[in-house]
Amino acid sequence: MLEKKSIDYEKAILVGVITQTQDETKVNEYLDELEFLTYTAGGEVKKRFVQRIDVPNPKTYIGSGKMEEVEHFVNENEIGSVIFDDELTPAQQKNIEKILRCKILDRTGLILDIFAQRAETSYARTQVELAQYEYLLPRLTGLWTHLERQRGGIGMRGPGETEIETDRRIVRDRIALLKKKLMKIDRQMETQRGNRGALVRVALVGYTNVGKSTLMNVISKSEVFAENKLFATLDTTVRKVVIGNLPFLLSDTVGFIRKLPTQLVESFKSTLDEVREADLLLHVVDISHPNFEEHIASVNQILGEIGCAEKKTIMVFNKIDQYHPETIEEDDLVTERTSAHFTLEEWKNTWFNKIGDRALFISALNKENLEEFRKRVYDEVRDIHVTRFPYNNFLYPEHLDEL
Numbered sequence: 192m193l194e195k196k197s198i199d200y201e202k203a204i205l206v207g208v209i210t211q212t213q214d215e216t217k218v219n220e221y222l223d224e225l226e227f228l229t230y231t232a233g234g235e236v237k238k239r240f241v242q243r244i245d246v247p248n249p250k251t252y253i254g255s256g257k258m259e260e261v262e263h264f265v266n267e268n269e270i271g272s273v274i275f276d277d278e279l280t281p282a283q284q285k286n287i288e289k290i291l292r293c294k295i296l297d298r299t300g301l302i303l304d305i306f307a308q309r310a311e312t313s314y315a316r317t318q319v320e321l322a323q324y325e326y327l328l329p330r331l332t333g334l335w336t337h338l339e340r341q342r343g344g345i346g347m348r349g350p351g352e353t354e355i356e357t358d359r360r361i362v363r364d365r366i367a368l369l370k371k372k373l374m375k376i377d378r379q380m381e382t383q384r385g386n387r388g389a390l391v392r393v394a395l396v397g398y399t400n401v402g403k404s405t406l407m408n409v410i411s412k413s414e415v416f417a418e419n420k421l422f423a424t425l426d427t428t429v430r431k432v433v434i435g436n437l438p439f440l441l442s443d444t445v446g447f448i449r450k451l452p453t454q455l456v457e458s459f460k461s462t463l464d465e466v467r468e469a470d471l472l473l474h475v476v477d478i479s480h481p482n483f484e485e486h487i488a489s490v491n492q493i494l495g496e497i498g499c500a501e502k503k504t505i506m507v508f509n510k511i512d513q514y515h516p517e518t519i520e521e522d523d524l525v526t527e528r529t530s531a532h533f534t535l536e537e538w539k540n541t542w543f544n545k546i547g548d549r550a551l552f553i554s555a556l557n558k559e560n561l562e563e564f565r566k567r568v569y570d571e572v573r574d575i576h577v578t579r580f581p582y583n584n585f586l587y588p589e590h591l592d593e594l
């Protein structure tokens with residue numbers, strides 16, 4: 192008989208602060224995302240705590256009154272993890288743990304945990320492990336030792352579980368070893384990429400959960416894992432795609448997120464090489480997400496960090512089927528019209544004015560406007576191709592009856 196599996200969601204609470212730089216609305220949006228991350232990691236959020244504070248408390252991040260409130264709730268409700276939206280210093284993490292006596296995670300720790308949970312190939316696992324050790328190193332001060340009996344669950348996967356009491360030297364050795372291992376794999380991957388020949392390379396990039404893998408699947412008729420959770424994709428998939436008579440390589444890779452831990456950006460260097468070496472980027476955006484403009488900015492920032500800011504890019508606004516502008520009642524004379532009220536037409540015009548025909552609006556799920564998408568990608572790839580190989584221009588006629 193098959194064993195019935197029930198997922199045991201671990202109880203968690205979230206903590207965020209309202210400061211001069213982030214107002215209440217922003218904090219709530221960030222906590223929405225943190226809740227989605229928590230859910231992806233296998234946690235269930237029971238409550239959110241928000242404090243208005245100018246400068247976070249250097250010892251405990253939030254003030255003592257708020258901490259008492261949190262402590263009370265943790266004890267009353269058997270909370271397993273308390274998750275902070277911002278990065279905690281190692282000292283803050285340790286102090287808070289002493290008070291609350293449960294697992295304390297910050298955004299970075301949570302993202303690392305999801306990556307650890309989702310990494311499937313040994314390559315991805317090595318990269319995540321390296322990032323985890325880098326994160327752990329400054330926090331190695333007998334942390335978590337009193338949590339012996341609570342092993343497992345969020346934040347306890349990976350090196351945290353076994354190596355916690357080993358001394359820094361051993362961790363440093365391990366980091367060096369992992370780096371060496373990655374360098375070796377890097378060289379192999381470089382050779383692999385070199386062997387792919389002269390095909391034009393196109394990379395899908397974008398915030399996590401925007402539909403990159405879904406688009407990859409409809410374009411290349413492949414079956415890349417896509418789901419409504421964050422970081423469904425960790426490894427890069429490369430497929431040969433033919434539009435018209437023009438073959439090119441399309442890669443789907445790990446999604447980005449606001450405040451992507453630097454440790455991860457660094458250790459995922461070679462996964463991101465696929466992006467770095469692409470001739471054309473397709474920056475996929477989930478236009479139905481209320482914060483999509485901020486997502487674009489986060490992605491652009493990371494692209495800048497990995498030296499891809501100047502790369503040729505097409506903006507692909509996905510999920511138009513799910514886009515609903517906010518509305519203002521006719522008798523409402525107070526609410527000001529903002530970009531949240533834009534119709535799809537207005538967004539199209541806005542982006543057309545910004546970047547001309549380098550913006551596309553599609554639905555990968557409903558296969559809306561995919562013809563225009565194919566045509567645009569074809570034109571771009573063709574341009575790159577003929578610049579590179581002027582002599583076989585004739586292979587790729589200007590007008591294609593059928594794409």
Ligand SMILES: Nc1nc2c(ncn2[C@@H]2O[C@H](COP(=O)(O)OP(=O)(O)OP(=O)(O)O)[C@@H](O)[C@H]2O)c(=O)[nH]1
Binds near residue numbers: 403421
């Ligand atoms: N409504 C709607 N949903 C979509 C569309 N495209 C993708 N989705 C859904 O969005 C979710 C995320 O899709 P993925 O393709 O996994 O997204 P991704 O960008 O690859 O995500 P990561 O790999 O996690 O970074 C899935 O539930 C998809 O079914 C679309 O055009 N419309």
Ligand SMILES: [Mg+2]
Binds near residue numbers: 403416443
């Ligand atoms: Mg994906």
